[in-house]
Each structure stands twice: as structure tokens, then as C-alpha cells.
Amino acid sequence: MRLSSAPEASQAPADENVWPLLPAERTWGALRLGITLATAAAATWCYLIGESVGGYLDFVQGGLALTAGCMIGMLLVLLAGGPISARFGIDSIAATKPQFGSRGWIVPALLQSVSIIGWNSLLIIFFAKSAVQLFVALGLMRVHAAAPQSIPLLTLTACIVIFLALRRGARGVSMVSNILVAHVLVGLWMLYLLISHQWSQLLAARPAAASADPLWNYTTGVELGIVTTLSWWPYLGAMIRMAPNARAIVLPVLLGMGLPVPLLSLIGLAGVLVLKSSDPAEWLRTIGGPSYAIVALGFVTAANFGTAIAGIYASTIGLRNFAALERRAWPTLLSMTLAPVAIIGMLIPELFFAKFGSFLALIGVGFAPLCGIQIADYYCLRRGRIDIRAIYLDAPGTAYYYWKGFNPAALAALAVGCLTYINLLNPLTYTSTGAYRFLTASLPATAAAGAVHVVLTRLFASVRPRARART
Amino acid sequence: MPMRKAFRGSADSVMSDAARKAASAGLEQRLGQAERAGRDRDFDSVSWWWMALLGVMLPAALIFVGWLYQPAGR
Numbered sequence: 001m002r003l004s005s006a007p008e009a010s011q012a013p014a015d016e017n018v019w020p021l022l023p024a025e026r027t028w029g030a031l032r033l034g035i036t037l038a039t040a041a042a043a044t045w046c047y048l049i050g051e052s053v054g055g056y057l058d059f060v061q062g063g064l065a066l067t068a069g070c071m072i073g074m075l076l077v078l079l080a081g082g083p084i085s086a087r088f089g090i091d092s093i094a095a096t097k098p099q100f101g102s103r104g105w106i107v108p109a110l111l112q113s114v115s116i117i118g119w120n121s122l123l124i125i126f127f128a129k130s131a132v133q134l135f136v137a138l139g140l141m142r143v144h145a146a147a148p149q150s151i152p153l154l155t156l157t158a159c160i161v162i163f164l165a166l167r168r169g170a171r172g173v174s175m176v177s178n179i180l181v182a183h184v185l186v187g188l189w190m191l192y193l194l195i196s197h198q199w200s201q202l203l204a205a206r207p208a209a210a211s212a213d214p215l216w217n218y219t220t221g222v223e224l225g226i227v228t229t230l231s232w233w234p235y236l237g238a239m240i241r242m243a244p245n246a247r248a249i250v251l252p253v254l255l256g257m258g259l260p261v262p263l264l265s266l267i268g269l270a271g272v273l274v275l276k277s278s279d280p281a282e283w284l285r286t287i288g289g290p291s292y293a294i295v296a297l298g299f300v301t302a303a304n305f306g307t308a309i310a311g312i313y314a315s316t317i318g319l320r321n322f323a324a325l326e327r328r329a330w331p332t333l334l335s336m337t338l339a340p341v342a343i344i345g346m347l348i349p350e351l352f353f354a355k356f357g358s359f360l361a362l363i364g365v366g367f368a369p370l371c372g373i374q375i376a377d378y379y380c381l382r383r384g385r386i387d388i389r390a391i392y393l394d395a396p397g398t399a400y401y402y403w404k405g406f407n408p409a410a411l412a413a414l415a416v417g418c419l420t421y422i423n424l425l426n427p428l429t430y431t432s433t434g435a436y437r438f439l440t441a442s443l444p445a446t447a448a449a450g451a452v453h454v455v456l457t458r459l460f461a462s463v464r465p466r467a468r469a470r471t
Numbered sequence: 472m473p474m475r476k477a478f479r480g481s482a483d484s485v486m487s488d489a490a491r492k493a494a495s496a497g498l499e500q501r502l503g504q505a506e507r508a509g510r511d512r513d514f515d516s517v518s519w520w521w522m523a524l525l526g527v528m529l530p531a532a533l534i535f536v537g538w539l540y541q542p543a544g545r
Contacts, residue, residue, distance in 0.1 A: 019497075019498055019501050020501050020502065020504075020505035022501060022504055022505075023504065023508050060537070060540050061537045061538075061540055064533045064534070064536060064537030064540070065533075065534065065537050067530075067533055068529070068530035068531075068533035068534045068537070069530070071525055071526055071529055071530045071533075072526060072527075072530045074526065075522055075525070075526025075527070078522065078526070079522070082514075083513055083514065086512065087508075087509040087512040087513055088505045088508075088509045088512075089505060090505075218537065218538060222534065244512075245511075245512035245513075246512055246513050246514045246518065247512075247514060247515050247517070247518050250514065250518045250521045250522060251521060254521065254522070254525040254526060255525070258525070384513055386509070388502055388505050388506050388509060389502050389506065392498060392502065
């Protein structure tokens with residue numbers, strides 16, 4: 001038995017591999033972490049989330065339900081991945097080895113990769129579309145030239161810029177975030193404009209697709225908030241490992257990542273309720289003319305870019321967990337993460353845009369049970385005791401080897417959690433059953449997965465986490 | 472056989488033992504430090520208080536207020 005290692009990995013900067021960061025390398029304070037997380041969280045999906053909620057709830061109820069849901073979801077993500085990543089300076093995927101096993105981490109790694117690469121492909125395509133609109137609005141491009149060939153070109157350009165920014169690893173993420181965080185303030189200004197100009201219409205506006213059951217509508221607003229912030233699970237570990245300890249991440253995560261999403265989603269919520277459009281460029285043109293529309297387009301462009309940078313960084317770090325990739329050069333790994341995004345954006349942007357959103361919604365179902373398993377494992381089974389050395393070992397007899405490297409209890413719990421979610425709420429059609437209107441779907445899925453993980457682990461000695469925990 | 476070794480395949484053969492030992496020593500040093508430092512780096516009571524406030528009490532209050540809210544004309 002030996003520790004996993006590779007010479008090239010040891011020579012790479014610490015923030016570009018999956019080894020635990022040393023205390024001296026974990027230099028991000030609360031403000032820096034909060035800025036980075038806020039920049040990562042704010043993107044085009046805020047309008048889409050707001051638009052979805054606006055279908056069921058009015059502005060006040062929608063805003064309150066969405067904010068409540070986002071804070072609940074953020075707390076679950078923080079409790080799930082936060083302690084292990086922040087205590088030992090490791091990424092989200094390495095932090096799943098105690099629950100899923102020294103080989104079972106491949107399951108959350110696949111969830112992470114598909115989710116991040118899928119969402120970032122969408123964001124980069126959004127970015128390219130917004131940039132085309134911005135260039136047209138600024139007079140830099142003629143309308144007929146803004147044809148489909150502009151989007152592949154801009155997608156490729158965006159990928160190259162992301163590659164160049166991330167060549168500096170986590171420093172690149174932080175540097176870009178320090179610049180792009182301004183878009184969060186622009187977003188809040190846009191929200192102020194909409195509220196101050198349209199307040200009376202906002203209060204009077206009614207949702208277009210509301211169900212006859214007010215409780216179902218309200219629960220759905222909360223559920224949309226929870227599931228939105230649960231989808232930050234793949235992003236979080238790579239960022240919070242840069243902070244010195246778990247105490248330093250609580251406020252940046254809850255306020256920096258949890259709060260901007262519902263606040264900026266209010267833009268989409270307000271837009272769809274009053275002007276029947278969640279696109280801020282469209283309704284800002286209505287309020288303030290073309291110059292306001294240009295500001296909005298600049299905001300959308302910047303927002304997607306910041307999120308894509310954080311996502312690509314987290315996904316690239318996640319790739320380091322594969323032994324075959326452990327000793328590859330950082331630029332090679334970056335290229336591997338960016339290549340699918342670039343290919344999709346250049347070859348099939350419209351097809352991907354139209355078809356892949358549903359698949360991503362389905363993938364997102366996995367994060368609630370994943371959080372439930374991690375929370376139950378850390379707080380109920382291990383009571384905070386983690387063998388950091390065993391995370392980097394893969395051989396029979398080691399603490400997280402379980403059954404051929406996989407923990408059947410965690411895998412069964414993940415399956416039960418996903419089935420619980422889908423049984424309560426179909427994420428594609430939003431048809432629901434049973435207790436959904438009282439409980440949401442994410443919370444029962446989290447609880448079911450956690451309970452199954454604990455029960456199976458305690459029932460079967462073969463999957464019981466070993467008591468060799470060191471810290 | 473460790474899975475990592477299996478994944479590496481033939482590329483392993485070109486790595487010198489000295490290089491691998493140096494890398495293992497680097498990781499070993501990091502694990503030792505992480506092991507020691509990780510003991511007192513978990514959430515403290517103030518962290519739990521903030522989590523309870525922002526992740527439980529605030530959402531509960533927002534849900535309650537939102538449910539009580541009656542828009543004009545309902």
C-alpha cells in the first residue's frame with residue numbers, strides 16, 4: 001500500500017492539484033472568498049429562476065419563497081461539503097471518498113463533471129448570444145452579420161480567454177472575480193430601477209401559470225430556491241479549500257453565494273410579472289432606452305463569464321482525482337475541461353440549448369441526496385472524525401476501501417434519494433404527488449438518502465466506516 | 472492492486488523511483504500537516520449560530536411572512 005503521488009503533481013502549484021492545501025497556502029479571507037462566490041453565483045440562470053418562480057407566485061410571495069429556499073439549500077451544501085473541504089483544504093470530490101469509497105468517488109465526480117460542463121456550455125452559449133446583442137447595440141456589428149457564425153466564434157474566444165485566466169489557477173479565479181463582482185452591483189441597480197419604476201404594477205401583477213392550489217405554488221417557489229443552491233455543490237469545494245478553516249467560510253457561503261442568487265432572480269421575477277419578459281436587456285430598454293439596454297447586456301455578458309471561470313476551475317481540479325490525470329500538466333487538464341464546452345458551443349449551440357436543459361434538470365436531482373449522505377455520514381456516523389490519510393489511499397484494508405473501493409450503503413442511499421425526489425416531483429414536467437406540497441421534494445430526498453446511508457451502514461458491518469479515524 | 476496503479480498503466484514504467492519517492496514525501500508532508508491542522512478547523516459555536524440564523528430561522532421567518540401575505544385583490 002502506498003500513497004498516491006506523482007512527481008509532476010508535486011511540482012505544480014498547490015491550488016492546481018488535489019493534495020491538501022497547507023495552512024500557509026490557504027490565504028483567502030472572508031471578503032475574498034465572498035467576492036469569488038458571489039461572482040460565481042450570479043449568472044443568466046438567475047433570470048431563468050426568477051422567470052420560473054414568476055409563473056407560480058406574485059412578486060412578494062415569490063421573492064420571499066425563493067430567498068427562503070435558496071438559504072435552506074445553501075445551508076445543506078455548506079453542511080455537506082463544507083467541513084471536510086475547509087478543514088483539510090481538499091476539493092469537493094476528494095471530500096466524498098469517506099462516504100462513497102476510495103473508488104466510489106467516481107459517482108459524485110461524474111455528477112460534477114456532467115453538471116459543470118453542461119451548465120458551462122449553456123452559460124458560454126448565453127455569453128456568446130449576449131455579446132452578439134451587445135455588439136449590435138453598440139454598433140460594432142450589423143444585424144445581418146450577427147448570424148449563427150458569430151456565436152461559434154465568440155464561444156471559442158470565450159474559451160481561450162477562460163483558458164488564459166485559469167492558467168494562474170485559483171489566483172486567476174480570484175483576479176477575474178475582483179473585476180467581475182461589479183456586475184452584481186449593476187444587477188442590484190437594475191433591480192432598484194425595476195422596482196422604483198414599476199412598483200405598483202409589480203404589486204398588482206399576477207402569475208400566469210399559477211396552480212389553483214396556493215400551497216402548491218408557494219412550495220414550488222421554495223423548492224426552486226432549494227434546488228438552485230443545491231446545484232452549487234460541485235463548485236464549492238474548490239473555492240472554500242482556499243480559506244483557512246471552516247469558521248471562515250460560513251458567512252461568505254451563506255451571504256456571498258446564497259443571497260445574491262435570490263436577489264438577482266428578483267430581476268427575472270419582476271420582469272416576467274410586469275413586462276412578460278425575464279430578459280433584462282428587453283425591459284431595461286423599455287424603462288431607460290438603448291443605453292440602459294447596453295448596460296444590461298454588458299451585465300449579462302460579464303455575469304456568465306465569471307460563473308464559467310469558477311465552474312471550469314472546479315471541474316479541472318476534480319479531474320485531478322483521476323490517477324491517470326493526476327500528473328498531467330495544468331494547461332492540459334484545462335484544455336480537457338474546456339474542449340467539450342468549445343466543441344458544443346461551436347458545433348451544436350442551438351441543439352444543445354434546446355435539448356440539454358432537461359437533462360441537466362434531471363442530473364440536478366442527484367445533489368439533494370448527495371448532500372443528505374454527506375451530512376449523515378459526517379455528523380451521525382463519524383461525528384467529525386475523518387482519516388485524511390485514507391482519502392489518498394486505495395487498497396484493501398484502508399479506511400475507505402469498503403467493498404472493492406465502493407461503499408454500497410452510499411450508492412443505495414443515492415439511488416433511494418433520487419427516486420424519492422422523482423416520485424415527489426418530476427423535475428421535467430413539474431407534476432407532483434403525495435406530500436410534495438407540504439415538504440418540497442429536495443428536503444425529503446435529502447432526509448431519505450441520509451437515513452438510508454446511516455441505517456445500511458449500521459446494519460452491515462462490511463460497509464461500516466472503520467474506526468481508525470485520526471482527526 | 473491499487474486502482475490508481477491500474478489506471479496509470481504503462482506510463483508508470485517511465486517514472487523513476489526517486490521521482491516517485493520525492494512526490495510521496497511531498498504528499499506525506501502535506502498529509503501530516505493537514506492531519507494536525509484539521510483537528511481544530513471545524514465549525515465553532517459562532518459558526519453554528521450564524522448557520523442557525525441564516526439557514527434556518529431566516530428562511531422559516533420568510534416562509535411564514537410570505538404565507539401570511541395577502542396580495543391586494545386576492
